[in-house]
Structure formats: C-alpha cells, structure tokens
Amino acid sequence: MPELPEVETVVAGLRKTVLGKTIQNVEILYPKIVKSDLKMLTKGLPGNRIKQIQRRGKNILFSLSDRNTLWAHLGMTGHMFYFGKKVKADKHDVAVFRFRGNPGELHFHDLRKFGRLSLLNHSADELPTARLGPEPLQVSFQEFAKLFRSRKRMLKPALLDQSFIAGIGNIYADESLFEAKIHPQTRTDKLNEVALRGLYWGIRKTLRKAIRTGGSSVANYLDVDGNPGHFQIYHKVYGREGKPCPRCKAKIKRILVGQRSTHFCPKCQRFDFAHRPENIEGKRR
DNA sequence: AGCTCTTCCTGAAAGC
C-alpha cells in the first residue's frame, strides 16, 4: 500500500513524465473516485499546465497554471502509470489523463478503488493540510517530542493517524517501532526522552531507506514506469508473523491494535521499555 | 479526546 516512500517515488516519476505538460483532457472511468464536483473537474482541467508536483503526507498535489490544485490520493492500491503512447485503458483504470501535443497518457490505476481525485480551487499551499500532521522527515525533534507528549493514546493508532503525523501507514509504523524497540501499545505520553529520540530516528531511518530502495512492493505497488520497489526485502517485522526477529530471533507476533494488524517482536519491543526500563523483567501484558 | 465499528472494493487465501 502506498505510504510516504511509495508516494515520494510516484511523485518523482510524475515529475519526470508529466511535469510541465498541458492537460488536453481527462477521462474518468470510475466517477466515484472523484470527491469534488465531477463536471468541474473534467471541464476545469483541460488547458492547464502542470506547474509543480508535490507530496504532502500520502497526498499528491499537482499545482496547475490556473492556480488550482489537482489532489490525488492512491488509497490502498492506487498507481500512476505513464505511457509514452496511446494505450487501451485497463479494467482497473479509474482515470486517464491526456496531454496537449503529446501522445503520452497518464493512467490512474486502482484495483480496490480506495483512491481519490479532487480539483481544489486554491493553491497547493492552502490545502486541507490543516488536517494533516507534520512531515516526519521535516519536523524537528523538539516539535516531534511536543506532539507525542501532548496526546494520550497508543503509539500505533497515533502513527497511522494522518492528522497526528503525515505519511506513515501500517508497514512503516510497524517497522519504525521495531527500529526504536518500542511496543506498539505504548502510550504516546509515556515515552521518555531516550525513547522519543529512538522513535524519531527510527521513523526517519525507515522512511529514508524505503525511499532509497524505491518503496515497498506489497499489494502490487509499482512506480510510474511499472517497476516494483525493493524495500519489502528489508521488512523486519511487517508480514513476518512467526518468523524470527532479525535482532533477537524471538518469534515475530501479530496482534490487532485498533482493528489494524500490528507486527512486532515481543522480546525486544518491550511494552514498558520506553518509560520503565528498570521494570523490564516483571511485567508481561 | 480517543477508541471502536462500519463503509468503500477486489483478489488472494483459507475453509469446507
């Protein structure tokens, strides 16, 4: 599923392929993905040049020459495929963009149709980004620490909450918590300075490495040119239930936290590691 | 405020 590193990879691909092109028309094959007014979108896009493409959290923002913004979210299984020539739409394509004076096409492909597309009548800077938490690769440690201390909730749901911190999904939440050796059910406000630093750097390390390797190819993630990423071979806990922890060889566990499957090492991700290191032996769940 | 449950959707995997 596309999370921050995958979306970053997709945005890099979009910049190489469609940045600077002028939209000729857009064909919406599955109208339900459009969350803004459908007619406004299909009528408003043609003639617009794509001036800038940015990622914010897991969102893709196309800044248009008329100062409006095309907002895309890949959901669970969304892909953006660029073809250098006319190509017949796949049955899972939800939208096709065509460009002026150019045979190339951009296909928004989305098997499970959780993706979304909106035309927003304002610039990319003044987006519904008020509903998005800080970027994990940009936020300072001080702000990060303040954020976690300001809430009282379990870490796992907090990391998945886009209004809390943007861009992290199930894979990278689990992997980051593993890096930081923190139990997913630890409360955000219970992390001491050491644990907070560990988590801050764990998230950064995990996301950066995933970006470097082109994202994780699970749920058939592919980049704009149809290439898979490679980060999944580096997954240490995600999707590894019952397999040995790469750090201590204990069996990786999978539990449900807030309805979401959560993978962790029960031995080296201690529930109370973060705030009560002296009590590590005593408690179990 | 924060948790839980539901909805959207499809294909793979598990169950019978």
Next chain:
DNA sequence: TGCTTTCAGGAAGAGC
C-alpha cells in the same frame, strides 16, 4: 476439485 467465506487495509464518519 470447486464453491463460499474471510481477510487486508487508508480514511472518513458515526456513536460512545
């Protein structure tokens, strides 16, 4: 073997 059920998951919305 083949049909049926379950599950996965990002985000939003309802209800508590």
